[in-house]
Amino acid sequence: MAGCTGIEVAAGGTALAQAVEAAPAGARLCLAAGEHAAGLSLPRSITLVGAEGAEKTVLKGDGRGAVLRVDEDGLAIHLEGLTLTGGVADAGGGLSVFGRGKVVVHDCVFTGNRAGMVGGGGLYAREGLLTVLRSTFRDNQGRQGGAVFLDRVVRAELQRCTFQTNEAESGGALRVTEAVELEVKASTFTGNRSTAGQDGTLRASGTRSRAPQVELSHCDVTDGGVVNGPEIPAQIRLKNSKVPVSWRSVAGVADHGGNAFRPE
Amino acid sequence: MPSAAHKKKSQNKKKPQPQPPKPVQPKPQQPQAPVQPKPVEPAKPAAPRDLVDPAVVKDADTKALDPYAYKKNDRAAKLYGPNGIQALDVRQGAIGDCFLAAALAAVAGSRPDAIKNAIKDNADGTYTVRFYELDWAGNKTVHAETVDADLPHNGETPAYARSTEVVEGKQWMELWPSILEKAYANWKGSYDAIGHGGVSGDVMQALTGEKGKYQKTAGVGENDALWTKMKGASDAKKPMTAGSGGEEDPRYKDASAGVYGWHAYTVMGVEETKVGDKTEKFVIMRNPWGKRRRDADAAKVGDTTNSTAGGVFKLSWSEFRRLYDDVTVSG
Structure with a gap:
């Protein structure tokens, strides 16, 4: 398949499910352009590549769970050039990561996914390492974290990502809890919405045993506020970012220089 | 009237010599009646410790249950009812923590020892609950929360998670489901923090360590x-x-x-x-x-x-x- 070296997977039917089931650990699957029926658990380390890019390679959920799910510990998962859509899960409609491993996502689109019981309409992760590069989260819905919910002990980096018109009760774009360590770099946030409060962009909170650390650098937040805590706040650092002026007065949000605060 | 001679005789009388003190004879000991011990008044129980309570859930659902005040535990409620810990004890209340209630019932039914071992009655109106959590490396750590038994109330029963156990036709205020929920809420920040969904596996792990x-x-x-x-x-x-x-x-x-x-x-x-x-x-x-x-x-x-x-x-x-x-x- 042009641009991809690996096991070729035709679009349609159950080809993807069968390929995932049969692939040895560490396999690289090259997905043809078209729609692939998903709603799959990834049982071993694997790379899934949309050879012709996310716009042409769509993984469609089956309405009963995440589009892709990672439960096992110790896996290395790599997703590239895919659109994940149609996932309906309690946590992580597009991609749900419950295992402690390493997940790398780049040049993917998460759109039209839902997570109504816990959250993370586009993506939910709770353990291990997560890296998301040059990916778009658009029109996802979650109870908490319309686009992304990072929970418990995951260490994550979101770089050059776009968060657009996602919605949640709390944390329209991002929800971060517990001991999460998150770096958001060079990412944009527009039109994300929280139905219950002032946290259209970000809601972060800790527990009495640990609190998250969040850094936004070179980010552009057009609108959408942040709620930190309120009972147990996170440490939120802003660097060289443009954010709404309301962020300045939120306890626990620290100005580390180079920031611009746009009027609301 | 006495005569003058009589008076003289009186003046010449010798002063009597001081007599040695008479030995004091000890008074004979009377048999004493047995001393009745004073009745000891039962010690008044110390006033229960009153701790800061976690904030209640803040969303539209709670408005229907106004007023949403904490009610002081009247000390009649006990941690466990006569039937002990049972899955059917647990009843989810007015907040969105079905994940917690379902997990409590699961642990109660399969591993009641885990619940018994998690809660310590401090005998001062407070309870200390031990939770497990995993750190980034997957190591198990322990966290303890101490709460009192004051609970958000709807006027008749606790408004959040409570026990369903009935004794002799009377709804028994068995505390363990409420105490576990309150301690979990305290740990996570507030009832609001746990009242908008969660993961049952987290609660089961918090109690069993697994x-x-x-x-x-x-x-x-x-x-x-x-x-x-x-x-x-x-x-x-x-x-x-x-x-x-x-x-x-x-x-x-x-x-x-x-x-x-x-x-x-x-x-x-x-x-x-x-x-x-x-x-x-x-x-x-x-x-x-x-x-x-x-x-x-x-x-x-x-x-x-x-x-x-x-x-x-x-x-x-x-x-x-x-x-x-x-x-x-x-x-």
Whole structure:
């Protein structure tokens, strides 16, 4: 398949499910352009590549769970050039990561996914390492974290990502809890919405045993506020970012220089 | 009138010499009546310690239960009722923590020792609850929360998670479900922090120290390994919960299904029944509301056991696979 070296997977039917089931650990699957029926658990380390890019390679959920799910510990998962859509899960409609491993996502689109019981309409992760590069989260819905919910002990980096018109009760774009360590770099946030409060962009909170650390650098937040805590706040650092002026007065949000605060 | 001679005689009389003191004879000892001990008044119990309470849930749902005040525990309530810790004790209250209530019932039914070992009665009106959590490397750490027994109240009963145990016709205020919920809320920041969904596996892990294992049910066949896994877990007394799909899913539109979307349930166990030469498989479920159905739905389908079954119902293996999207087994 042009641009991809690996096991070729035709679009349609159950080809993807069968390929995932049969692939040895560490396999690289090259997905043809078209729609692939998903709603799959990834049982071993694997790379899934949309050879012709996310716009042409769509993984469609089956309405009963995440589009892709990672439960096992110790896996290395790599997703590239895919659109994940149609996932309906309690946590992580597009991609749900419950295992402690390493997940790398780049040049993917998460759109039209839902997570109504816990959250993370586009993506939910709770353990291990997560890296998301040059990916778009658009029109996802979650109870908490319309686009992304990072929970418990995951260490994550979101770089050059776009968060657009996602919605949640709390944390329209991002929800971060517990001991999460998150770096958001060079990412944009527009039109994300929280139905219950002032946290259209970000809601972060800790527990009495640990609190998250969040850094936004070179980010552009057009609108959408942040709620930190309120009972147990996170440490939120802003660097060289443009954010709404309301962020300045939120306890626990620290100005580390180079920031611009746009009027609301 | 005395004569002068008589007077003289009086003046010449000698002063008597001082006499040695007479030896004091000890008074004879009277037998003393036995001293009656003063009745000891029972010590007044120390006033219970009053700790800061976690904030209640802040959303539209709570407005219906105004006033939403904390009620002081009147000390009549006990941590455990006469029947001890049972799955059916747990009843979810007015907040969105079905994941917690379902998990508490699962642990209560399979591992009541885990609950007993988690809660320490400090004998001063407070309870210390021990929770486990995993750090980034997967190491188990311990966290303790101390709470008192003041609970958000709706005027008659605690408004959040509570016990359903009834003793001699009277609703017994058995505290353990409420105390665990309050301690969990305290740990996570507030009732609000836990009142908008969560993961049952986290609660089971917090109490047992063992990580939950999730499995999807969609696509699982009649003879799938999932049945073997669930049967093994049931036999080994491993706590289990199951989650349903989205609320708007057509599977849950029909009241006859008796299962609600975006809801966590306790898996009480599985059983196999011989019907002729066939073995029928069933899964025993429990709705943490303490009733399978909302009252209106029960009336609609003529469910006459809704109020008495404690939320427990039985589904065939195929119906379970159809109606639930995932299972979490602890340990």
